[in-house]
Amino acid sequence: MTRNPHPDAALPxxxxxxxxxxxxxxxxxxxxxxxxxxxxxxxxxxxxxxSPLFHALSREPRxxxxxxxxxxxxxxxxxxxxxxxxxxxxxxxxxxPGGLNLAAGLGVAFNNNLPLLAVTxxxxxxxxxxxxxxxxxxxxxxxxxxxxxxxxxxxxARRMPELxxxxxxxxxxxxxxxxxxxxxxxxxxxxxxxxxxxxxxxxGRYRATLGPRPAQASVKAAVRLLRGAQRPLIVGGGGVVxxxxxxxxxxxxxxxxxxxxxxxMALGVVPSDSPHFIGHGGIIAGDSxxxxxxxxxxxxxxxxxxxxxMWDARGALARRHHRLININIDPSSLGQAALHEARCRPTxxxxxxTCSPPLATAPRRPTAPGSPSCARCVRCTKASSxxxxxxxxx
Numbered sequence: 011m012t013r014n015p016h017p018d019a020a021l022p023x024x025x026x027x028x029x030x031x032x033x034x035x036x037x038x039x040x041x042x043x044x045x046x047x048x049x050x051x052x053x054x055x056x057x058x059x060x061s062p063l064f065h066a067l068s069r070e071p072r073x074x075x076x077x078x079x080x081x082x083x084x085x086x087x088x089x090x091x092x093x094x095x096x097x098x099x100x101x102x103x104x105x106x107p108g109g110l111n112l113a114a115g116l117g118v119a120f121n122n123n124l125p126l127l128a129v130t131x132x133x134x135x136x137x138x139x140x141x142x143x144x145x146x147x148x149x150x151x152x153x154x155x156x157x158x159x160x161x162x163x164x165x166x167a168r169r170m171p172e173l174x175x176x177x178x179x180x181x182x183x184x185x186x187x188x189x190x191x192x193x194x195x196x197x198x199x200x201x202x203x204x205x206x207x208x209x210x211x212x213x214g215r216y217r218a219t220l221g222p223r224p225a226q227a228s229v230k231a232a233v234r235l236l237r238g239a240q241r242p243l244i245v246g247g248g249g250v251v252x253x254x255x256x257x258x259x260x261x262x263x264x265x266x267x268x269x270x271x272x273x274x275m276a277l278g279v280v281p282s283d284s285p286h287f288i289g290h291g292g293i294i295a296g297d298s299x300x301x302x303x304x305x306x307x308x309x310x311x312x313x314x315x316x317x318x319x320m321w322d323a324r325g326a327l328a329r330r331h332h333r334l335i336n337i338n339i340d341p342s343s344l345g346q347a348a349l350h351e352a353r354c355r356p357t358x359x360x361x362x363x364t365c366s367p368p369l370a371t372a373p374r375r376p377t378a379p380g381s382p383s384c385a386r387c388v389r390c391t392k393a394s395s396x397x398x399x400x401x402x403x404x
Contacts, residue, residue, distance in 0.1 A: 031203040036167030036193065037062040039202075040129070041070055042209040043174040049098055049127075050074060051091055053084035057104030059131040062198040081108050085115030085188060089124035093251070098181065102129045106146030109153065109192070116157040119188040122275060123248060125181035126188045127174075128154065132163075134196040139163055154190045161190035167200045171208055179217035185340035186252060224354040231352040232310075232335045239308035239333075242268040245291060245320070248275030249313015249339060259312060260286070268310075271299055274319055291320050291327070303327045312337045316347035 034042070040063065044052075052075045056064060067075055078084050084101030091099035103112040109130040119126055130150045132138045141147040151161050160180035164173050170193075177189040213219065236242060244266070246259050256279040263270050263280070269288045270280045280287045289299045300322075303309075309332050316326045328334050328348035336343075336350035344350065 029206040032206055032208065033201055033203055035062055035066065035199055035201050036164070036170050037066040037198045039167060039170040039204060039209075040174055040191075040193075040198075041066045041073065043171055043178075044100065044127075045070070045072060046209060046211065047098060047178050047213055049100060051076060051088070051097075052100040052102060053078055053087045054100075054102035055081055055084075055104065055108065057108055057131075059105050059195045060102060060198070062195075063102065063129070063131075063193075081111035082114035085112055085119050085126055085128060088126035088128075089115075089119040089122065089188070092124050092126060092186075096254075098125055098127060098178065100127045100129060105130065105132045105150070105195075106148045109148055109150035113153055113157055116154055116188050116190070120157045120159075123186050123252070124188070125186040127177055127181065128158070128188060128190040130154075130190070130192050131198060132192055132194045135165060135194045138194055139165075150192045151190070157188070158190045159185075159187035161192070164191055164193045164197050167197050168202050168204075170197075171204070175211075175213075175216045178213065183218060185343070228352060228354045232337075232354055235308050235333055235335055235352055236266060236310065239266070239268075241305055241307045242266050243302050243306035243309050244268050244270045245273065245309060245311045245314050245328075246270060246276045246279045247273045247312060247314025249337075250276050250279050251313075253313065253339075255312070256280075260284075262310075269302055271302065273314055276313070300327075303329075303332075306332060308333045308335065310335045310337070311348070311350075314338070315340075315343050321347075 050073055052067060052073060054060075054075070055078060064075070067073055076087070078087065081101075081103045084103065088099035088101045091097060101112060101115065103109045109132075112128055112130065116128060132150060133141065133144050133147060137144045138147070139149070139151075141149065151163055154161050160177065162173055162177075164170055173191060177191055181187065181189045244259065244263050246256075250256055250259050250272075259270070259279055262268075263286045268286070270284075270286045271288060271291045272279050273291045277290065288302055289296050291299060309328050311328065311334060314320065315338070316328065320327050326348040330349055334348055334350040335352045335354075336348070337354045338344055339355060341355055344355065
């Protein structure tokens with residue numbers, strides 16, 4: 011044996027011990043991605059083909075399974091979890107009728123821009139896509155395609171981490187919405203080796219969690235319009251809720267001394283006892299909101315799609331003569347239904363609040379009778395918006 015000629019010298023590092031791979035089923039791999047994304051709730055009905063997934067869930071105490079009476083309730087409940095907490099939830103359905111029943115709930119989530127992950131199972135790969143006529147065959151991907159932002163079939167369990175992460179990326183990127191993975195029964199149960207650190211990847215490494223501000227020119231144009239407005243009106247939509255921008259919206263309303271009309275998807279962003287609140291938008295709005303739109307010269311629309319709830323017989327309540335500022339994360343909503351003079355496409359975290367800093371040095375709008383400084387709430391008057399902008403005397 012050779013002696014070390016320099017006893018005090020550092021010894022060469024020992025060779026690194028190879029970390030053994032993880033051997034997991036496709037279902038276990040999916041559950042690991044759910045954990046990395048902070049998912050803690052799964053809704054659905056127990057079914058035989060989903061057994062590998064339920065077995066994996068039963069061994070994970072951090073995820074709670076809640077049974078439903080009908081599969082359609084699962085996506086609605088998952089959508090409600092996100093609306094109330096900001097976290098994604100999962101809805102599962104058995105092959106055939108189970109996946110078909112999910113469609114009703116997915117349609118509700120899709121139309122309300124509420125993200126969730128729907129998971130269905132199907133016949134084993136030897137008899138699905140294309141299907142061969144086995145009992146309860148269904149092309150679930152084709153059924154859910156019009157009701158989801160994105161969907162896919164997982165043909166190989168080795169792609170489970172990749173496709174599950176993409177599902178979250180699609181659900182939360184841009185305008186949010188439901189996504190769907192259809193996983194044949196044998197893919198859920200087959201075992202593969204995964205790298206030991208495969209599931210240590212943080213969500214911020216495979217999907218955007220923050221992004222750039224809107225273009226500076228767009229922000230300046232919006233601020234210029236707001237500074238020159240004589241009768242500004244703010245419309246807050248579901249995007250305000252999704253962005254957590256209710257506080258910024260209320261601060262901006264106070265700065266502009268402007269009334270606010272929340273849509274049905276933005277209930278609560280401005281309390282109904284606030285002096286800025288003049289009623290909810292749409293067909294249930296009443297005369298005060300109608301008068302506000304008739305008299306407004308500049309409308310600030312934040313996270314609103316101008317759907318049929320914001321229409322009358324002539325179309326969108328924001329007319330062509332209005333100077334509309336449209337703030338929306340979805341580019342397809344900019345100029346759709348209501349034409350804008352200025353538009354901003356911010357990231358969710360910066361929506362609405364983007365325009366506030368440049369306005370901080372702007373002079374506050376003068377207080378009018380019936381405005382926020384009055385003790386009484388403008389909502390309590392018969393035609394509350396007239397207190398903000400009285401009709402000129404002929």
